[in-house]
Amino acid sequence: MRTTDNNGGKSIDKFDNLNIADLSVIANRNLLDLQKENPDLLIFPHSFGKFRDDVEKPHIFSLDDENLTTYNLMGFIGRNSTQLTISSRFAKDENNDYFLHYMLQKVFSINLLKFDQTPNKENIWDFLLYLFPYYLKKAYSQGIYKAYKKEEYNDSNVKGTIDVKRHIISNIPFTGKIAYTTREHSYNNNLTQLIRHTIEHIKMHPFGSGVLTNDSEVRDIVSKFIFVTDKTFNSNSRQRIITSNLKPITHPYFTEYSALQKICLKILRHEKITFGNNKDKVYGLLFDGAWLWEEYLNTILKENFIHPENKTGKHRQYLFENNKQSIYPDFISKEEPKSVGDAKYIPLDRQQSYSENSEKATSIYYKTIAYMYRFSSNSGFLIFPKQDTSFYDTYRIKETEGILKKIGLAIPQTTETFKEYMKTMNINEQELRQNLMTDKTPNA
Known part of the structure; x- marks a missing residue:
């Protein structure tokens, strides 16, 4: 089902009873309550940080016996088999929401010149990719994330705990080397590996080149994360890295990395979010049109x-x-x-x-x-x-x-x-x- 933002109220005659039952659970409720109950409902930019505005107060849409009325939110929301897309009211037709894509491109400094040639371009989850450079730059402004990591060495510069078993296996007869382990700060950790896997995933997407290469600052940051993770990066370890990042990071200095971790997980797991087995869950990705319009105007003024x-x-x-x-x-x-x-x-x-x-x-x-x-x-x-x-x-x-x-x-x-x-x-x-x-x- 499709509608547009600020639709002024559209008749619900075309919706069947099953659709109405699902939509009724979402309608006429403030965003804060919906998000608390449904972690897979993302509303940008409010899902990824704490803000001092009143965006949580409005509804996604209102529903009565006759009409479904939308407001400033655009995107996609679903429950069970019911899925509702809210396009911008300036969409040329059902397949080309040029205005929403254009504002996203301007605000997030990406390049979508190949948009017309890209199949399935109205997959709303693709919009998650647009957000990645924005949060990558915010996180990198605090430096590359460092975390304690267990490292294994076998040399003569002992500075940790001797690993007897590994030493016997590796260094008999004795050649002057000693096997030992240390716990040290490293740029190559589970979070930076998650970022690297996200980068590689975006590279394979039809929009990938425009998302990662249009902005010189993003290109430079991407190259740095590739460099620090290259030693141990393995494309087959994606699921292990995702699992190791399911617990949100909390760090007194690297505060911006919490939002980046969240967006990386959403990008890599969006199919499970949409097609999971949890009955009656609400999921979706919505953009606050008022915020997006304001930020878009800032790019030109x-x-x-x-x-x-x-x-x-x-x-x-x-x-x-x-x-x-x-x-x-x-x-x-x-x-x-x-x-x-x-x-x-x-x-x-x-x-x-x-x-x-x-x-x-x-x-x-x-x-x-x-x-x-x-x-x-x-x-x-x-x-x-x-x-x-x-x-x-x-x-x-x-x-x-x-x-x-x-x-x-x-x-x-x-x-x-x-x-x-x-x-x-x-x-x-x-x-x-x-x-x-x-x-x-x-x-x-």
Whole structure:
């Protein structure tokens, strides 16, 4: 079964009673409870770290006697034989969700030029591969993981416990060598071996070259993990390495490796996650569209705008003196005069849902206007995705010099290939940047 994000409510007439029974277990429940009960339900980025936002509060979807209503989450979720795919509302058709793939490519610095030629490209579990470079870089920022490991030696430089049995077998008659074992820190350990097995698995995937080679930093990190694990790496030992990593690592320094370990295990074990024998389990992989949209916009605006991150605290701002009340505008211009903006994944062009007089609309505007006041700015903007054509509108704040722009970035719907889609998006992004850096707003 398929639907799209923010679908406004779709009839459940096409679902049979068995499907409805499974979906009812998932519907109308907050994400935090669902994830606690179902470890194989992954919601990015929230499954892989602790964040200070309220993403756990919304539902994946709501269900009543007539309609199934989706929100900002995209991806795949299943229970028993029931499987529901939530595509982006900008998907060209059921087989090509170009918009979701494009945002993932931009945010995670990968290259999917071969997307159109790749069979089974809508296997949602393939999206796990996109996440690997992101977490690999975060973990490597703390260095290569070191752990104590038992090593066996047979030489004259004794520095551990003598292994009598091995010594008798190896060194009789005596030649000056002594067999002994040591427990020492090593880069070549079960976790780095798990990372290496994940690298080799991704290499064999149709998307593999784009995932591991497009970013120079990722290429360098991958080569380092290959180097430190090469001495003992054996492709036939994958299951043993997976088993040795089932217990989550806890380390006071290498904190980022916990998330990397988790994503590696999910990549290597996704078939068991999906097709296991556990009855009634909920499994899936979902992306928070609001987070993804915001991070995507940052990739095209970062040259001119600071991007405070409420999930990490980076570039934290404050509303009051004495560092009281943290605030996180999505974008703050680097140069004066200041301009502040908000990324909105919701369809702001749907006037019936977000009319100028609705309470929901005014709350959206109030937030940005408050940021404008805080940073002594007369320029604010809201950016949302708009099907097919760009959207520009200007709101002048009465009896002030303040201007609030509402900008819809055009999302193509008629391109025939992913390469053509990327080219069109690049043109639309350039138009967006030019508009934000000028005072003049084109007519809607």
